Amino acid sequence: MALFSKVINKLKKGLSKSREKISSSLMNVLTLGRRIDETLLGELEEQLITDDIGVTATTKIITDLRAAWKDKKIDTADQVIPFLKQELKSYWPDSDRKLNHANSGPTVIMVTGVNGCGKTTSVAKIAAKLSLDGHKVVLGACDTFRAAAVDQLTIWSERTNVQIVKHAQGADPASVAYDACDAAIARKADYLIIDTAGRLHTQDHLMRELTKIRDVISKKIGDAPHEVLQVLDATTGQNAINQAKMFSQAVDVTGIMLAKLDGTAKGGIVIAIRDEVNIPVKFIGLGEQPEDIEPFNPETFVEALFS
Numbered sequence: 001m002a003l004f005s006k007v008i009n010k011l012k013k014g015l016s017k018s019r020e021k022i023s024s025s026l027m028n029v030l031t032l033g034r035r036i037d038e039t040l041l042g043e044l045e046e047q048l049i050t051d052d053i054g055v056t057a058t059t060k061i062i063t064d065l066r067a068a069w070k071d072k073k074i075d076t077a078d079q080v081i082p083f084l085k086q087e088l089k090s091y092w093p094d095s096d097r098k099l100n101h102a103n104s105g106p107t108v109i110m111v112t113g114v115n116g117c118g119k120t121t122s123v124a125k126i127a128a129k130l131s132l133d134g135h136k137v138v139l140g141a142c143d144t145f146r147a148a149a150v151d152q153l154t155i156w157s158e159r160t161n162v163q164i165v166k167h168a169q170g171a172d173p174a175s176v177a178y179d180a181c182d183a184a185i186a187r188k189a190d191y192l193i194i195d196t197a198g199r200l201h202t203q204d205h206l207m208r209e210l211t212k213i214r215d216v217i218s219k220k221i222g223d224a225p226h227e228v229l230q231v232l233d234a235t236t237g238q239n240a241i242n243q244a245k246m247f248s249q250a251v252d253v254t255g256i257m258l259a260k261l262d263g264t265a266k267g268g269i270v271i272a273i274r275d276e277v278n279i280p281v282k283f284i285g286l287g288e289q290p291e292d293i294e295p296f297n298p299e300t301f302v303e304a305l306f307s
Contacts, residue, residue, distance in 0.1 A: 011294065011304035014286030018267025019305055022051050030077040036069045040077065052237055054272025061087055085302050088271060092298040096280035100226040100254060106138070106184040106192045108217055108224035112210060112251065113231035114243060115198030118259035118285060120149050122231045123195045124156030126257065126283060128290035131162050135190040140180030141166035142173040142213060143197045153195055160290055163187065173197060173209055174216045181220035194225070207250045214251055229282065231257045232273075235264040244277045255282035258296075262286045267305055270296070 012019065025047045029040060041062055048058040064087055068074050074083055101107050109126070113119040120143065127137045139157055143149035147169040157164040165180040177194055184192035194217065196210055217224045230253045232240040240258075247253055256277075261267055261284050270281055281296045
């Protein structure tokens with residue numbers, strides 16, 4: 001119970017902007033003593049879409065809410081928030097949130113995303129978390145197009161006491177991935193995390209490079225990569241969903257790390273991602289420090305967002 005409270009408090013702090021926005025908008029609709037009717041449902045639907053919950057998720061919520069109202073299970077506005085919370089918590093199966101693992105040898109996590117989304121910082125956070133959990137982690141600095149990316153990851157590796165494999169700026173990213181796989185195997189690492197260059201879906205040569213890295217990893221470690229995480233910037237809202245759809249066409253994205261949730265009022269995008277992309281959110285970023293990362297848990301997330 002103490003751990004649950006600690007996580008809730010951390011999430012409340014990180015989601016403060018989103019929670020304030022949602023609370024403010026819902027209070028305008030769910031006034032004390034108001035009876036549920038079609039007018040209220042229409043206003044609520046509009047607010048949920050405005051709060052980045054997404055059209056698909058909002059339609060389902062309103063449909064279920066209307067059914068509960070007509071079945072006389074709920075009647076007044078003060079019963080809506082508890083109903084919403086229970087509905088949202090039921091959206092994610094347990095299997096959605098678990099990292100995929102290798103049957104033997106290192107588990108390879110390939111991380112991708114556009115420039116500026118917080119990708120390299122997210123790589124460091126994931127590495128730090130796995131290391132703190134007692135796992136041996138190796139980083140592969142495959143973002144060789146930007147010297148700053150390799151330098152940043154090197155600093156993070158030193159700060160979090162995680163080993164790193166890197167080449168000079170401009171080196172072939174796939175060759176770095178190759179050497180990183182060798183190092184992870186030789187050092188008997190539990191996890192190999194591959195940082196890739198930031199790219200847009202319109203940059204065909206970079207998208208091909210991403211596929212090349214994936215193929216090299218697969219040849220070196222049979223069933224790898226076991227996890228392909230895409231980092232999305234929560235502050236971009238619906239644009240993040242479009243990015244997820246595009247990247248999934250180039251590589252099989254298996255999970256999402258949603259970064260910068262502390263800097264946005266668009267926390268509801270987590271729910272929209274679940275319905276519109278059907279790629280599970282596995283981690284959320286709540287700040288700039290290595291410890292500012294949490295595995296995504298629907299129960300604690302929904303409690304913090306609607307508390």
